[in-house]
Amino acid sequence: MRHLLSTKDLSRDEAVHVLDVTEDMAATQLREVKKLPTLRGKTVVNLFFEDSTRTRISFEAAAKRLSADVISFAAKGSSVSKGESLQDTAQTLEAIGADVIVLRHPASGAPAVLAESGWIAASVLNAGDGTHEHPTQALLDAFTLRRRIHGDGSRGRGLDGVRVLVVGDILHSRVARSNLWLLTTLGAEVTLVGPPTLMPFGIGDWPATVSYDLDAAIAEVRPDAIMMLRVQRERMSDAFFPSAREYSTLWGLSATRFAALPETCVVMHPGPMNRGFEIASVAADSPRSTVLEQVTAGVSTRMAALYLTATGAGA
Amino acid sequence: MLHRADVTRALTRIAHEILESARGPENLVLLGIPTRGVELANRLAALIGEFSDADIPVGSLDVTLYRDDLDRQPTRGPAPTLIPSGGIDGATVVLVDDVLYSGRTIRAALDAIADVGRPAAVRLAVLVDRGHRELPIRPDFVGKNLPSSSSERVNVRLDGNDGVEEVTIEG
Structure with missing residues (x-):
């Protein structure tokens, strides 16, 4: 290479x-x-x-x-x-x-x-x-996820059939793009979730399901992993969503949503986290969180x- | 050059020699160099265990990341290093490889060992010594000395890796 x-x-x-x-x-x-x-x-x-x-x-x-x-x-x-x-x-x-x-x-x-x-x-x-x-970020995410799922038997394996939700600002996120390409190459099924204003043009051609409703996506997909993206502070004033509070209510991983996730679902975040905004501390600090492993x-x-x-x- | 029976006989003899020179099975650790050295180390450990009624710790030691020819060969992926749970500090480590040639792999292995622990002694066992050393390295236990030209290829095939058991020279 x-x-x-x-x-x-x-x-x-x-x-x-x-x-x-x-x-x-x-x-x-x-x-x-x-x-x-x-x-x-x-x-x-x-x-x-x-x-x-x-x-x-x-x-x-x-x-x-x-x-x-x-x-x-x-x-x-x-x-x-x-x-x-x-x-x-x-x-x-x-x-x-x-x-x-x-x-x-x-x-x-x-x-x-x-x-x-x-x-x-x-x-x-x-x-x-x-x-x-941001290829190394996607590779480290895939590595972390593969370890969580396959443990010591990870070598040589992909992520076939693993269901992943990627939540947040898809429009500006290179992490979301790199992850989408890599995860699908490895056989995972990706659902992108976020406000419609933060979805890129032409997303229909991407190898992913798109959802604007996080609760519905959690209930339908029953994800094995949920990847929260950081919302960049500068976007909050750019009118992509009405207010920070509305974003947090609709697309943040709150304690309630965390409780609604399947018990085996791991919580990923590329960092740095906006605690209480896109991710609640109870999710970020739980044993299912991979933030430090990442x-x-x-x-x-x-x-x-x-x-x-x-x-x-x-x- | 070597057939199944020759390989078995050579390994049996090396197992006895290792036991004899170490004055018993205590403190022995066998480390194979991937890929075929690992298979040979496992077989030697089983033989030594059989002759001495002891459990011989055996592991694998990958030397890829310690090589000095990384820029001269196509990039290769490392293989896993598995050190027995007791570690190697104070032990007599026997490195096991299939073919000894330039000695550069063993040089790399000695560096790799130093990063894992501090054994009391390090010995070297090889199935085939084909000569052409480029470094002052000498094996302690040899299955067969096989004088060869450097243009030739020495192939070791083992049951565990290749489904046949033989040593051949090509070219």
């Missing part, structure tokens, strides 16, 4: 392979010595044009566990704010010796441009681009992604 740009172009075999390598990486993280020499001598650059603490430190931890040198580059206050182009920034980083560039960018498709332009020879990992994709899985997933892109003949 040269680059990891999206989950949409992963085949089922490739996706299962990444999840299996993640299993191996997760196993090494249970040891006393967590550091592996695998990427010794390689340089990973975190190139973040958008604020992100979680994703950046997760990638940083993953690269360090594999003994790579890590350079974190926040575009704010850098030459980028002086008008430097993505091409010049990337070429500068490669001249410094970057082998892998982890890119987060507000423009959808920026990582693909960097990977396919021929400007640089480094591998590109998409750490979130606009409203397009964070731990994030490091193993990114170790797998770095390993698979940065090694191999020609890498």
Whole structure:
């Protein structure tokens, strides 16, 4: 694998392979010595044009566990704010010796441009681009869910027949998109739930059922997992829904809705959570919540992604 | 080059040699290197257990993430590492692999062991030693020395992995 740009172009075999390598990486993280020499001598650059603490430190931890040198580059206050182009920034980083560039960018498709332009020879990992994709988030979600469902027998398996509700702002969410492509590739059945104003145009062509009523969706689908998306604060004033309170009442995972879920249903959230808004504390802190497992899985997933892109003949 | 009976005989002899050099089954841990080393380690542990009436802890040790040729080969997925529940601290660890060639796999295995614990001693058992060492590494227990040209391929096939039991040279 040269680059990891999206989950949409992963085949089922490739996706299962990444999840299996993640299993191996997760196993090494249970040891006393967590550091592996695998990427010794390689340089990973975190190139973040958008604020992100979680994703950046997760990638940083993953690269360090594999003994790579890590350079974190926040575009704010850098030459980028002086008008430097993505091409010049990337070429500068490669001249410094970057082998892998982890890119987060507000423009959808920026990582693909960097990977396919021929400007640089480094591998590109998409750490979130606009409203397009966030592949490592979807992979860590699938990994967490597969572990919850199949346990130690996870290796080699998909998520066939697993019913997943994805709830919230589908329109702006790259996490929802990456998850939808990956989950359906792995055989899961996805239902997208949210206000009609936060559903993207052309959603009818997506391989998912769409619902505007969370209670009805819970009752009909009887989900194995419910994935709550974060509602970005800036959207709350953009008139996508009348008020924060209305959103919370209609599409939040309240204590009542949590009680209505099947007993085996796991509760997922990519973080950071708006407690009491899209998710009630009783759901977020219950043993069925995977929020912290997702964070731990994030490091193993990114170790797998770095390993698979940065090694191999020609890498 | 080796048939079923030869493989069985070689493993039986190695099992006796391991027991003899360790002066008994106490403190022994066998770690196989995937994939065929794991099968061989399981068979050796069963034989040693039979000869000494003891339960020999056996596990697998994946060395993929410790290799020094990751940029020279197509990327491969690691295999699981399973360390017996008693750990390896203070034990005599016998590494088991099918073919010993350049010695680089064993170099990687020694690094991997150091991240898992601190054994009292590490020994090496291989079914076939084909020569062409690139590192100062020497096996303690050898099934068969098989002088080969580096252009040849040595194939080990075992019941548990391949449904046949033989060692062949190609090329």
